[in-house]
Amino acid sequence: MADTTLQDTLRVHSFASTEPGPRLVVLGGVHGNETCGTVGIERTIAELDSGALTLLRGELTLVPTANPLARRLLQREGERNLNRSFRPSEAPPDYEARITNLLCPLLDRHDVLLDLHSFQSAGEAFAMIGPRDNAGALEPFARATEEGRLALHIGTPRVVEGWLDIYAASLAQRAGGTPADDAALAFGWGTNEYMRSRGGYGVTLECGQHTDPAAPVVAHAAIHSALRLLGMVAGEAVAPPQPALLRLVSVTDRLDEEDQFVREWATFDAVAQGEPIGVRADGRMLHAERDGFIVFPNTEAGAGTEWFYFAVASDRAL
Known part of the structure; x- marks a missing residue:
């Protein structure tokens, strides 16, 4: 088990306009070795603090490092993957569960989530979205159009769908064809699945390879794109060409x-x-x-x- 003797603090930056509008939360550092989101968020905080960027309406919450223990260890996880079993628990059994209990109420207060990540292999940045609108049991959803617009305006050359579907299918395959129960499926829940379950919507942006110097630039640009699309800052939201899906x-x-x-x-x-x-x-x-x-x-x-x-x-x- 990881050493948690040092006190970890979840740092949250909130900005609220006097004009009502959308409520956007941006997470970085859900995995400790993924630093691009943290850099992009810190740059945005500096712009807001200096007046280079002005919030015109709504509320913006920025969490530069969502998993302080994993970041301190400079590894993907502290005690386990924060982006699994992401929902509150009455008796949190590990560090990530305690952080989840802090993050879930934060997400509850927002409409839109942008979760910034990177990946181990080489490759271009891409966005991940959830299901199409449906009333099924696995992941019912009614805001696919808004979520798709956000992914489109972020401007990556590719967008990927289908995470929870293949997770459920994988569990069934491991069990010899038996559908997974709710407890097993809950492990597949990450930040976006939780956000959708609370009536909001969210996009995961994979900004590129962990150490790619362009990844923090992708993260910072995505925050600005989301803010423009939602009308929270000045500037026209221009959709790029349709990405490969x-x-x-x-x-x-x-x-x-x-x-x-x-x-x-x-x-x-x-x-x-x-x-x-x-x-x-x-x-x-x-x-x-x-x-x-x-x-x-x-x-x-x-x-x-x-x-x-x-x-x-x-x-x-x-």
């Missing part, structure tokens, strides 16, 4: 630390059906299930954790 269809776990990729993959590398992707420790080869794209290939994944995702072209338009 992909749908996650599967996730593959690393079963053994000897499992290896056949080559160094980058996020959004295209593969053809049957193309080899990786080889298991026992020599079994993993092939692409169909034409598609590798997402989040993680050479540092531990045994029993997500090794890579697989996506295909989506028919959805934002």
Whole structure:
């Protein structure tokens, strides 16, 4: 278990205009080794403090480092992944659960969430959105149009959908086809799933590779784009061309630390059906299930954790 003897403080910056308007919350550093969101948020705070940026209406809350313990350790997690099991608990069993209990009421007070992340492999920035409008049991939702507009205006070349669907399918596959119960599905909840469950909407922005010097620039620009789209600051919100939209269809776990990729993959590398992707420790080869794209290939994944995702072209338009 990680050392939590040092006191950690969740730093929250709130700005409120006298004119009513949308309520936006921006999170950085949900994972401690993802620093681009923190840098982008700190730059925005400095602009607001200096008067270089003026909030014209609504409320803006900025959390530069959502997981102080993980940041202090400079690793993805403190005691566990903060972006899983993200909902309040009466008796929080670990550090991330205690932080979740602080963040959930914060999200409750807002309409819109922008969660800033980065990833381990090489690859371009992209946005992640939730389901289309639906009344199903897994993730009912009625604000897909607004969420899609936010993802579109952020301006990444790709947008990805389908996280909770493939998480539920993965659980069922591991259980031999038995649908997962609510407790198991709750582990798949992150910040955006929680935000949607509270009547809001949210976009996760993956700003690029962890150490890419352009990633903090992407994060900072996205905050400005969201503020302009919501009419919270001056400036016209101009939508870029329609991005390529992909749908996650599967996730593959690393079963053994000897499992290896056949080559160094980058996020959004295209593969053809049957193309080899990786080889298991026992020599079994993993092939692409169909034409598609590798997402989040993680050479540092531990045994029993997500090794890579697989996506295909989506028919959805934002």
